[in-house]
Amino acid sequence: MTSVAKFFALTITLVAFAACAPTPGPVGIQGLVEADPAVETLAERAENGDPTAQRQLADRYYQGVDNVAFENFDRAAYWYAEAANQGDLKSQRMMGTLYREGHGVDQDLAEAYTWYRRAAEQGDPVGQYWTGVALAEWDNAIDTDPVAAFTWLELASQSYDAIAGRAAEARDRLADDLDAQDLTWARLMVREFSPTTS
Template identity: 30%
Template structure:
């Protein structure tokens, strides 16, 4: 992805935010308890003082309250200020929300380095918005491979709007770029996991996952000639920022939670390895690719293709393989033949 030097400097500055943690005050937990009961005014009252004193959890929760209009009158500018204060102390979810809200307010150049940092940790909303900007090329250099990879990750995280946008992108992004994006998506996913673990280790705050998106990115109609696709609209409403006071109650989780119980080991035989060869908005395209690969590489004909549907996205996978090494070997052969390939658990 090619960014201007000023964006690169901003991204570095965003990633350099301090990770020093401030101890959580007892009033913050009392506020969480009040919020869980639906007593939002009491929650805000509990959080205000520790927030003013610099507690990042309280600051983040004040931002949530002002964004949703619970316990206080909705004011996105005040919410943005609280998110910024918490993010400056390394509160990761506050940083995510800060980037989302900047984008929502149309301050895209300011939002981009924050969205990049959040996307690098695997935040689906940031991946979704960044992918949109990379596809448009309005505020950042166009990069359809990275845009498709990020949109694929957001779709895999369960964001229906991302799946819908991805199916539309299939009509404009060439097959070779989509295949390259499949490989890149695997690399980005692994990098995000490492980044999230490293940064969470430095600032272990337990916060709730991002809210599900309420709006979707619009994409050009399929009737437009693909030779010169216009991309997504320049002004795209951010997801997860309701225009009015939401009806549903979404508690703000900041109190430390007990460590999750370790997952039981899965027998190797129950989870064979597979290879993924692409992700497509149309099932027919996945089947067409498989038909073109048969007989192309030694051993490919012995594999069983599967077409996994996720929303409106179809992932072409093949296998199974008894070991990761065997899957890696087949991927190596396919890559040598010019076919993108990614090893995934079965």
């Protein structure tokens, strides 16, 4: 058999093999169902558009289940995006995390900022923290704004969330670089903040 004939035979074999292979798709749940049978009902609700079920399914893909079904960031990103686009606050925050870390999506700090900002505007302390960090430090991805960064970090520091301490530390470091007028303006923005709905 000539090398050209061998090449075509190999190509045909590979194409035939690929056609028989299962397509993973965004909703494949077999590994999760094996680890937790309740996931099947959750997946049905998610596929029917329930944003809470979509987030819960995404959480399972993001974290894995009891070392049986391991993380699948691509599927987590799919389900978080589905829920986030319906206004699910925690999913919006998680989309920020996925884009910041490059899990299941290409790393994109500008996109991470967009998702964190959506969560921050709704009053999410973690979203507020990361929005503040982005506005203070991500000058290679977005236009930084130290006054707005201080505002978001101050809001996050006032929460009862575990992130409050980190937010206060970041806010205090940033305050050293702001003048009195900037600090006054930032504190006024904190007082006037009112969470929005998605």
